[in-house]
Amino acid sequence: MSGFKTTNWYQELAAGRVLNNVNVSKPSYNVSLPGSGTETIWSYSVGQWVKQIVSSTYTVTCSSAADTGAGTGARTVSFTYVDGSYDRKTATVTLNGVTPVITTFSGLGINDVRVLTAGTGLTNSGTITITSTTEATVQAFIAIGESDLQQSIYHVPNGYNLFIKRTKIAIFRTAAVTVSVRGYMVNAGVKHLIYSNKLDDTMTAVSDDVQDIPILIPQNSYIYFEADSSAANAELRIYIQQSLETI
Numbered sequence: 001m002s003g004f005k006t007t008n009w010y011q012e013l014a015a016g017r018v019l020n021n022v023n024v025s026k027p028s029y030n031v032s033l034p035g036s037g038t039e040t041i042w043s044y045s046v047g048q049w050v051k052q053i054v055s056s057t058y059t060v061t062c063s064s065a066a067d068t069g070a071g072t073g074a075r076t077v078s079f080t081y082v083d084g085s086y087d088r089k090t091a092t093v094t095l096n097g098v099t100p101v102i103t104t105f106s107g108l109g110i111n112d113v114r115v116l117t118a119g120t121g122l123t124n125s126g127t128i129t130i131t132s133t134t135e136a137t138v139q140a141f142i143a144i145g146e147s148d149l150q151q152s153i154y155h156v157p158n159g160y161n162l163f164i165k166r167t168k169i170a171i172f173r174t175a176a177v178t179v180s181v182r183g184y185m186v187n188a189g190v191k192h193l194i195y196s197n198k199l200d201d202t203m204t205a206v207s208d209d210v211q212d213i214p215i216l217i218p219q220n221s222y223i224y225f226e227a228d229s230s231a232a233n234a235e236l237r238i239y240i241q242q243s244l245e246t247i
Contacts, residue, residue, distance in 0.1 A: 010241075013243060020245055020246040021243050021244065021245050021246075022160075022243060022244040022245075023243050024111070024112075024154065024162070024242055024243060024244050025239070025240060025241045025242055025243070026150075026151070026152055026153075026154060026239070026240045026242065027150055027237075027238070027239050027240075028041050028042055028043065028150045028151050028152040028225070028237070028238050028239075028240070029041065029042075029043060029045075029150060029235070029236060029237040029238065030042065030043075030045045030227065030235070030236050031043075031045045031235050032045060032232070032233050032234070032235065033179065033227055033228065033229035033232070033233075033234045033235075033236055034228075034229065034232055035229060035230070035231050035232035035233075036228075037228065038226050038227065038228045039226060039227065039228070040151070040152070040153070040224060040225070040226050041151070041152040041181070041225045041226060041227055041236060041238050042141065042150065042151030042152065042153065043141055043142070043143045043146070043149075043150040043151060044129075044138055044141035044151070046138075048226065049138070049139075049151070049153055049224060050135075050137040050138075051109070051186075051222065052107075052108055052109060052132050052135060052137070052139065053135065054108075054134055054135070055083065055084030055106045055107060055108045056106055056107070056108075056132045056133050056134035056135060057102050057103045057104070057105065057106050057133040057134075058079075058102070058103045058107065058110070058130050058131065058132065058133060058139065058140075059100050059101070059102050059103075059130070059131045059132075059133045060077070060093055060095065060100065060101045060102075060103065060128065060129075060130050061098075061100045061101075061128070061129045061130075061131070062074075062095055062096075062097055062098060062124070062126050062127070062128050062129075063098065063126035063127045063128075063129075063144075064097070064098070064124070064125035064126025064127075065097040065098050066097070066119070066121065066125035066126070067095045067097060067124050067125050067126055067128065068095050068096055068097040069094045069095065069096065070119070071095075071097065071119050071125070072119035072120045072121045072125065073118060073119060073121045073123065073124050073125030073126070074095055074115040074117075074118050074123065074124035074125070074128065074147070075094065075095060075115075075116075075117045075118055075119060076092055076093065076094050076095065076115075076116045076117045077092070077093050077095065077113050077114065077115055077116055077128065077142075078090060078091070078092050078093075078112075078113070078114055078116040079091045079092070079093065079103070079105075079107075079110065079112070079113055080110075080111045080112040080113075081105075081107035081108075081109060081110045081111060081155075082107060082108050082109045082111070082155045082157045082158075083105075083106065083107055083108060084106060084107075084108050085158065086108065086109075086155070086157055086158045086219070086220050087157055087158050087159075088157035088158070088159075088160070089105070089107065091103065091104075091105050092116060095128075102133055103133075108155070109139075109153075109155035109222060110130065110139050110140045110149070110153075110155075111153075111154055111155055112148075112149055113128070113130060113140050113142060113148075113149040114142075114147060114148045114149060115142070115147040115148070118147075123145050123146070123147045124142055124144065124145065124146070124147060125144070125145075126144055127141065127142065127143060127144055128141070128142040129141050152183075152223075152224060152225035152238055152240060153222070153223070153224045153225075154217075154222065154223050154224075154242070155221075155222045156217050156218065156219050156220065156221045156222065156223075156244070157219065157220075157244075158219055158220060159219060159246060159247055160219055160244040160245060160246055160247060161216055161217065161218055161219060161244070161245050161247060162216075162217035162218075162221075162223070162242055162243070162244055162245075163214035163215065163216060163217075163242060163243055163244075163245060164194075164195075164211065164214055164215040164217065164223075164240060164241070164242045165210065165211055165214045165241045165242065165243070166208070166209065166210045166211065166239075166240070166241035167183070167195060167197075167207075167209045167238065167239070167240055167241075168206070168207070168208045168209070168238065168239040168241075169181055169197060169199065169206070169207045169208075169236065169237070169238050170205070170206045170207075170236070170237045170238075171199050171205050171234055171235065171236050171237075172234070172235045172236075172237075173231065173233065173234040173235065175231065176200075176231070177200075177229055177230055177231045177234045178198065178199070178200045178229070178230040179198070179199045179200075179205075179227055179228070179229045179230070179234055179236055180196075180197070180198045180227060180228050180229075181195070181196070181197045181198070181199070181225060181226075181227045181236070181238070182195065182196050182197075182225065182226055182227070183195030183196075183223060183224070183225040184223065184224055184225075184226075185217050185221050185222070185223050186221060186222050186223075187217075187218060187220070187221040188220075194215055194217075194223065195209075195215075195225070197209065219247065225238060225240070
């Protein structure tokens with residue numbers, strides 16, 4: 001651990017001081033699971049995420065006029081995404097209030113979007129919804145005042161492996177509920193179950209699963225997590241501790 005400032009590997013990872021490793025841990029939530037059917041665990045909290053079929057530009061739509069280049073809300077957002085060849089890319093987009101902005105770049109999957117610059121409000125004043133321009137499917141969503149993408153979806157780019165070390169889940173509801181959570185990896189056209197858990201409680205339940213041997217997700221794969229609930233209005237929050245390592 002030569003050159004590290006501490007002996008805590010995870011702290012060094014968070015600080016960006018671990019050679020050939022990138023921290024890409026993902027917090028996410030769904031504020032209101034339905035009483036029937038399955039939904040993706042993402043802050044959009046509506047239905048299931050649909051994977052892009054083709055590489056496309058993105059349409060960025062804000063619900064507030066304050067989220068604009070010179071506004072009091074979010075002004076610019078940074079993207080981390082994979083392109084049509086599944087290479088890891090970054091880009092910056094200037095917002096234009098309630099007028100949709102179409103990106104100048106194309107991608108096949110979004111890994112992160114966050115507010116890069118903001119006005120006196122310090123964060124996004126309204127929601128920011130990002131859709132595939134070609135397929136018109138929601139690919140990312142930033143809730144009001146959060147500044148960061150919160151969704152349990154990740155595309156593993158070329159030249160990297162993804163390692164999942166820990167998955168922490170919490171559910172909240174005022175009455176008895178059973179919530180089932182599943183995580184999937186899709187690789188080479190095949191979907192694999194990589195995580196499964198069931199939480200059953202009357203008020204609040206927490207599950208903290210630490211992998212002694214991390215779950216390996218190879219390059220050119222993607223993962224996503226979804227849940228279903230025995231009763232409506234259950235809130236679910238998840239934290240996925242994961243990192244990219246260059247191959």
